[in-house]
Amino acid sequence: MKTMMIAALAVGGFLMASSAVANADVQAEGNYATLAACQADGASGDFTMPAGTEHYGSFYCQQGDNGLYYLWFSN
Numbered sequence: 001m002k003t004m005m006i007a008a009l010a011v012g013g014f015l016m017a018s019s020a021v022a023n024a025d026v027q028a029e030g031n032y033a034t035l036a037a038c039q040a041d042g043a044s045g046d047f048t049m050p051a052g053t054e055h056y057g058s059f060y061c062q063q064g065d066n067g068l069y070y071l072w073f074s075n
Helices: 002-022 035-044
Strands: 058-063 069-074
Touching: 035 058, 035 069
Parallel strands: none
Antiparallel strands: 058 069
16 A cells, blocks of 8 residues: 555656646747847747747747847747
8 A cells, every 4th residue: 555655656746747847938049139029039930949849839038137038938
């Protein structure tokens, strides 16, 4: 009984960890000097996505510590 509970907890932990990775946001390559330029590329699709992330549907722009804007995608 104790072994079954430990196994169930291990499987549950694995499933939770894998779903967190699957839902992580992805940054497109490049950066932008203005928020408007970042949003324009996000809306137009004029950007380079990392391989395997084509299914991400929504985007947002986030300003980095260096003052530049970065295009991010989430699903």
